[in-house]
Amino acid sequence: xxxxxxxxxxxxxxxxxxxxxxxxxxxxxxxxxxxxxxxxxxxxxxxxxxxxxxxxxxxxxxxxxxxxxxxxxxxxxxxx
Amino acid sequence: xxxxxxxxxxxxxxxxxxxxxxxxxxxxxxxxxxxxxxxxxxxxxxxxxxxxxxxxxxxxxxxxxxxxxxxxxxxxxxxxxxxxxxxxxxxxxxxxxxxxxxxxxxxxxxxxxxxxxxxxxxxxxxxxxxxxxxxxxxxxxxxxxxxxxxxxxxxxxxxxxxxxxxxxxxxxxxxxxxxxxxxxxxxxxxxxxxxxxxxxxxxxxxxxxxxxxxxxxxxxxxxxxxxxxxxxxxxxxxxxxxxxxxxxxxxxxxxxxxxxxxxxxxxxxxx
Ligand SMILES: Nc1nc2c(ncn2[C@@H]2O[C@H](COP(=O)(O)OP(=O)(O)OP(=O)(O)O)[C@@H](O)[C@H]2O)c(=O)[nH]1
Ligand SMILES: [Mg+2]
Ligand SMILES: [Zn+2]
Numbered sequence: 206x207x208x209x210x211x212x213x214x215x216x217x218x219x220x221x222x223x224x225x226x227x228x229x230x231x232x233x234x235x236x237x238x239x240x241x242x243x244x245x246x247x248x249x250x251x252x253x254x255x256x257x258x259x260x261x262x263x264x265x266x267x268x269x270x271x272x273x274x275x276x277x278x279x280x281x282x283x284x285x
Numbered sequence: 286x287x288x289x290x291x292x293x294x295x296x297x298x299x300x301x302x303x304x305x306x307x308x309x310x311x312x313x314x315x316x317x318x319x320x321x322x323x324x325x326x327x328x329x330x331x332x333x334x335x336x337x338x339x340x341x342x343x344x345x346x347x348x349x350x351x352x353x354x355x356x357x358x359x360x361x362x363x364x365x366x367x368x369x370x371x372x373x374x375x376x377x378x379x380x381x382x383x384x385x386x387x388x389x390x391x392x393x394x395x396x397x398x399x400x401x402x403x404x405x406x407x408x409x410x411x412x413x414x415x416x417x418x419x420x421x422x423x424x425x426x427x428x429x430x431x432x433x434x435x436x437x438x439x440x441x442x443x444x445x446x447x448x449x450x451x452x453x454x455x456x457x458x459x460x461x462x463x464x465x466x467x468x469x470x471x472x473x474x475x476x477x478x479x480x481x482x483x484x485x486x487x488x489x490x491x492x493x494x495x496x497x498x499x500x501x502x503x504x505x506x507x508x509x510x511x512x513x514x515x516x517x518x519x520x521x522x523x524x525x526x527x528x529x530x531x532x533x534x535x536x537x538x539x540x541x542x543x544x545x546x547x548x549x550x551x552x553x554x555x556x
Contacts, residue, residue: 207463243466
């Protein structure tokens, strides 16, 4: 259920990065997701487009890399 | 997470924690992509911007903002020698009733931060014991986060010395899933499980029982009326989290309550 606030957390990281590195759009967000992170890919995929609407990451694709720990991390972004 | 609490200003700015990150590629990664529902074409090369795209390294924890606030809270609590406990459970397991009886014992200098989606019923119930209590309403949010708790600590005057050497009880939103992921700066998460919920809950909601340091089996006065196997419950909890301590008690009859108050006393002295 808390994936919406996780997505808001992701967007804050992305926006901070955009200010620093100056890009105008995010095409892909690559996320490391651990088995014990308490979050699910399905739910993040569902929430992210809603949270990202109207912002720099609107329409971005999500890619997931699975680990066996508690990881919940943005690895990198494809940006233009 | 100002987005969650709607706070216009930042009280304590989150600082970025610089650290060396070693990405362990020793284990196999399952790479999943394009299996979910997409709004747009999943073929990269068809995207007009793809050709111009560059990869930007981020390597940042999604919970980093929350965790930075949690560390701020933890630092203040440590300075003030306060034991902070984060009470988590499904709705109605008896968190507020347990806190009311604990506060009424008057054994500790205490304050309470109450989290509920709506109403300040629980904070009112606890204020009746004479302890200061601040209510947080999370609205659509299903958990407390460290930023909200930082504000509430400020409201209680904790940074100004209002609770030095005492215990801060934080009652999280009734939810056996989401609060597990959010560090509030507490010394320990205390998970409650009432005997009417069934002994299988540690197995069904492992995230929460893995995150907790203590489990309290509550409403033991109802054991004669429900088919709840305490031994099986403890075995299930042990399977998920071998290091977790446990207590069995009733906030109605008071059975097992002295052991809980003694546990609190020891934990407070250890701060
Ligand atoms: N029999 C019995 N009932 C209890 C006990 N502790 C709590 N209750 C009852 O269980 C119900 C829920 O208790 P609360 O203390 O409000 O539970 P809670 O976990 O704070 O609930 P939320 O804040 O809504 O998540 C109330 O009707 C209490 O009277 C107990 O030890 N024995
Ligand atoms: Mg309550
Ligand atoms: Zn949730």
